[in-house]
Amino acid sequence: MTTVLFVTSEVHPLVKTGGLADVSGSLPPALRALGHDVRLVLPAYPQVLARCERSLTLIKLIDLPGVATPVRVLEGVLPDTGVPLYLIDCPTYFDRLGGIYGDGTGDWPDNPQRFALFSRAVVALSQGWPGLGWKPEVVHCNDWQTGLIPALLSLEEHHPKTVFTLHNLSYQGVFPWGTFVELGLPMALWSMDGLEFYGRMSFIKGGLAYADLLTTVSPTYAREIRTPVFGYGLEGLIEARADRLVGILNGANYAHWDPISDPHLSCRYSSTDLSGKATNKTALQRRFGLPVRPKVALLGFIGRMVEQKGIDLVLAALPDLLQHPVQVVVLGAGEQVFEEGLKSLVASFPTQVAVQIGYDEDLAHLIEAGADAFLMPSRFEPCGLNQLYSLRYGTLPVVRRTGGLADTVVDATPENLASGRATGFVFGAATPVGLTGALMRALHLYYNDYSTWQRMMAVAMAADYGWDKSARSYADIYQRALDKRVDI
Numbered sequence: 307m308t309t310v311l312f313v314t315s316e317v318h319p320l321v322k323t324g325g326l327a328d329v330s331g332s333l334p335p336a337l338r339a340l341g342h343d344v345r346l347v348l349p350a351y352p353q354v355l356a357r358c359e360r361s362l363t364l365i366k367l368i369d370l371p372g373v374a375t376p377v378r379v380l381e382g383v384l385p386d387t388g389v390p391l392y393l394i395d396c397p398t399y400f401d402r403l404g405g406i407y408g409d410g411t412g413d414w415p416d417n418p419q420r421f422a423l424f425s426r427a428v429v430a431l432s433q434g435w436p437g438l439g440w441k442p443e444v445v446h447c448n449d450w451q452t453g454l455i456p457a458l459l460s461l462e463e464h465h466p467k468t469v470f471t472l473h474n475l476s477y478q479g480v481f482p483w484g485t486f487v488e489l490g491l492p493m494a495l496w497s498m499d500g501l502e503f504y505g506r507m508s509f510i511k512g513g514l515a516y517a518d519l520l521t522t523v524s525p526t527y528a529r530e531i532r533t534p535v536f537g538y539g540l541e542g543l544i545e546a547r548a549d550r551l552v553g554i555l556n557g558a559n560y561a562h563w564d565p566i567s568d569p570h571l572s573c574r575y576s577s578t579d580l581s582g583k584a585t586n587k588t589a590l591q592r593r594f595g596l597p598v599r600p601k602v603a604l605l606g607f608i609g610r611m612v613e614q615k616g617i618d619l620v621l622a623a624l625p626d627l628l629q630h631p632v633q634v635v636v637l638g639a640g641e642q643v644f645e646e647g648l649k650s651l652v653a654s655f656p657t658q659v660a661v662q663i664g665y666d667e668d669l670a671h672l673i674e675a676g677a678d679a680f681l682m683p684s685r686f687e688p689c690g691l692n693q694l695y696s697l698r699y700g701t702l703p704v705v706r707r708t709g710g711l712a713d714t715v716v717d718a719t720p721e722n723l724a725s726g727r728a729t730g731f732v733f734g735a736a737t738p739v740g741l742t743g744a745l746m747r748a749l750h751l752y753y754n755d756y757s758t759w760q761r762m763m764a765v766a767m768a769a770d771y772g773w774d775k776s777a778r779s780y781a782d783i784y785q786r787a788l789d790k791r792v793d794i
């Protein structure tokens with residue numbers, strides 16, 4: 307049994323911008339089910355305080371640089387899981403309207419101060435204090451917001467082991483040198499082997515350079531980030547530490563994402579009775595105001611509208627594709643240029659394309675259940691969760707061969723169809739032509755060989771990407787860190 311402090315900037319169901327929240331809400335309970343004492347810590351954003359209010363007690367006041375008043379450490383429980391939860395409550399930095407990383411106009415300008423303060427509070431918590439009665443053996447940090455923690459802990463004489471998980475290398479937390487000075491960070495951390503990155507300070511390097519072990523969220527992404535295309539200038543450091551880097555696939559939380567029991571759906575279904583899927587398709591077409599056409603192929607897309615997700619490829623590929631009988635529903639928010647592009651596509655093809663801009667959890671479940679195929683043509687995808695959900699919902703994913711998409715979707719090649727392994731449609735080139743090719747293969751099968759399509763649905767729905775296996779891999783990583791077996 308290992309004691310682990312799991313550090314994250316978002317967690318489902320309290321606060322979520324993307325897959326990190328899903329992982330943070332699912333991996334700690336899965337590890338606890340294996341017998342490990344895992345506890346969560348995150349900033350006390352207002353929505354988190356509102357949801358947890360009744361379970362919270364104040365356990366400590368700590369003085370930290372950067373704020374005039376002491377920072378409160380609160381203790382509660384992550385709803386529906388029993389996972390103990392610590393909240394770092396500093397209203398100056400966390401009690402504000404808007405998103406957790408910024409508002410419509412961009413990132414919060416004081417993000418380095420916010421996450422440096424959070425990190426310092428976590429360092430204090432990870433070393434324990436009289437009366438806390440708990441001390442982690444391992445501190446598990448996630449993404450750049452927590453990158454300073456392994457760096458700061460490395461300077462302490464007795465400190466827990468650190469594991470740093472990389473969910474997305476394209477968000478690095480890079481700020482001017484002046485920020486490093488202003489934050490009052492120890493000069494010992496300022497070197498090209500430390501936080502310095504081409505004359506600026508990099509939060510993510512704190513994790514990459516100082517953590518005892520590194521993980522990322524799929525085996526393929528673990529290989530990709532060692533190359534310049536995916537490494538964004540950090541490939542050298544990652545290569546140098548490759549013996550401490552492991553790719554562990556994310557899981558899907560089937561308690562939330564399984565059509566057999568999905569509480570968001572009014573009509574549930576399973577691979578042995580797919581009639582409910584047809585009902586969800588009708589509901590989805592109605593919800594988006596599209597003509598109800600049971601036999602027309604319906605494609606779904608859910609995600610942040612940024613280049614990573616290949617939304618530009620979707621925009622470029624759709625006008626030609628829409629010459630065929632096909633409907634497309636899109637849910638997401640992000641860069642204005644993509645939102646506008648989608649709106650003009652809706653204006654040109656009002657009976658075939660419908661878009662909802664914004665974040666809507668109910669609708670995300672209905673899209674997974676009601677669509678025939680799921681579009682995920684990401685340029686890069688560390689793991690991706692929506693393709694895992696799509697597989698379980700029998701909504702065949704159309705994906706680019708990268709990161710976790712390459713590791714989880716089996717292309718409908720003649721060989722894979724013959725051996726009964728195919729679960730989706732995979733393409734290589736990150737171009738509109740590449741995506742169109744995969745979509746045309748999908749439409750061809752849908753309209754000309756629906757029984758094969760149905761067989762693929764059954765294989766996809768039976769695939770098991772539950773958290774149990776991945777949680778065991780994380781438990782091994784913790785043990786390896788504790789055994790000092792850090793080299794593979």
Ligand code: ADP
Pocket residue numbers: 323324325326328608609610637638639664665666667670689690691692693
């Ligand atoms: P990423 O973390 O890169 O955004 P993932 O596929 O790992 O991508 O996870 C995205 C998660 O966020 C999924 O649970 C997905 O359903 C959810 N999501 C993304 N955009 C929206 C949205 N607009 N409305 C509801 N859920 C969304």
Ligand code: GLC
Pocket residue numbers: 324325326329473474523556687688689690691710
């Ligand atoms: C990131 C990645 C996504 C991954 C998620 C959770 O946001 O973009 O691929 O699934 O983190 O690890």
